[in-house]
Amino acid sequence: MPNTVIWWSYHRPMLSPAERRERLKEVYREASTCTKCALAQTRTTVVFGSGNADADLMFVGEAPGANEDKQGLPFVGQAGKLLEKLLGEIGLTRGDVFICNTLKCRPPGNRDPHPDEIASCEDYLRRQVELIQPKVICTLGNFATKLLRGDPAGITRVHGQPEARAFGAHSVRLYPIFHPAAALYTPSMLETLRADFARLPDLLALPVPTPAPAAPPPVEMEPVPEPEEDVPEPDAAFPQPVAAPQLGLF
Ligand code: URA
Numbered sequence: 001m002p003n004t005v006i007w008w009s010y011h012r013p014m015l016s017p018a019e020r021r022e023r024l025k026e027v028y029r030e031a032s033t034c035t036k037c038a039l040a041q042t043r044t045t046v047v048f049g050s051g052n053a054d055a056d057l058m059f060v061g062e063a064p065g066a067n068e069d070k071q072g073l074p075f076v077g078q079a080g081k082l083l084e085k086l087l088g089e090i091g092l093t094r095g096d097v098f099i100c101n102t103l104k105c106r107p108p109g110n111r112d113p114h115p116d117e118i119a120s121c122e123d124y125l126r127r128q129v130e131l132i133q134p135k136v137i138c139t140l141g142n143f144a145t146k147l148l149r150g151d152p153a154g155i156t157r158v159h160g161q162p163e164a165r166a167f168g169a170h171s172v173r174l175y176p177i178f179h180p181a182a183a184l185y186t187p188s189m190l191e192t193l194r195a196d197f198a199r200l201p202d203l204l205a206l207p208v209p210t211p212a213p214a215a216p217p218p219v220e221m222e223p224v225p226e227p228e229e230d231v232p233e234p235d236a237a238f239p240q241p242v243a244a245p246q247l248g249l250f
Contacts, residue, residue: 020131021053027127031104036120039105045072049100051126056204057096058134059083060125061179062143063103063113073100079181082190083120083140086180086197097130100125102144118147129167136162136203137172141179146173155179160196162207171209 006240015023032046056115067077070072075083084094103113103121113121126146129137142155142209149165157177162173177197183190 015131017054018178019131024053026127027124028130031124034104034120034124037105037117038115039103041105042108043105044069046104047072047074047101047106048124049074049098051094051098052055052096053132055096055132056135057092057098057138057200058129058132058136059097059099059138059140060101060144060148061101061140063101063110064106065110066106069106074101075180077181078184080181082180082184086194088195089194090200098128098129102147112143117171123189124195126167129170129172133170134172135206135208136200138200139174139176141182144175147175147178159192160199162199162203173203173206173209175203 004196028048031048034040047068061075061079064074065077068074074080080099083099086181087093087097102125103117104124105117105121107117131244135150139148145155145158146152149163155178156175159178160176162175165172165174175196177191178189178195183193
């Protein structure tokens with residue numbers, strides 16, 4: 001687990017959805033040639049994220065795996081297929097939501113992201129949240145949950161518990177859930193994930209939380225072993241990513 005956390009402060013510009021989408025494309029173009037950390041030397045493709053640039057619901061995973069690195073799209077492996085299935089069960093498709101990761105490049109061998117990589121990448125996620133302005137951010141699994149909550153509490157403890165949070169000027173409900181890769185081979189975890197998913201429509205129907213609690217200051221986090229969540233996604237190729245509308249992304 002990294003010893004740094006993402007927390008940020010900024011002023012949200014008042015932009016129309018079309019303007020926000022154009023700005024998101026600019027961030028995408030910038031990220032796609034990023035060389036801020038050493039992952040630029042080992043990645044095949046920057047995996048910026050994909051989906052609806054005006055989504056109410058955003059998913060944030062850990063980092064791209066081998067399939068994502070090849071295809072340039074997030075969650076295109078087995079875990080992504082499960083994510084799509086669970087979305088379908090609540091009447092949504094990938095085109096309704098925005099899916100991305102804390103890191104935009106694959107760490108070699110799917111190792112945990114290093115603190116300097118998180119620090120180099122966090123501005124992309126900050127700008128994604130700022131421009132997409134989701135009502136709910138679902139963190140998938142331990143890594144994204146600890147990072148975005150700024151707290152070492154593990155996913156087993158905090159899953160399914162929405163919290164109002166301020167991301168700079170933007171208020172969201174942060175909603176941690178198990179990582180679909182972890183649920184792939186553990187039926188009980190899958191049922192928990194399904195039950196947490198089932199609450200999403202109600203959360204999305206709530207108004208944006210205001211006023212949101214002030215963001216906590218960055219904290220130093222000690223590594224906390226979370227063996228129950230340490231399930232790497234298999235590298236096996238999986239059927240095609242969603243046909244994304246424009247830019248192949250959003
Ligand atoms: N696991 C993640 O956390 N992100 C992906 O994009 C794929 C697998």
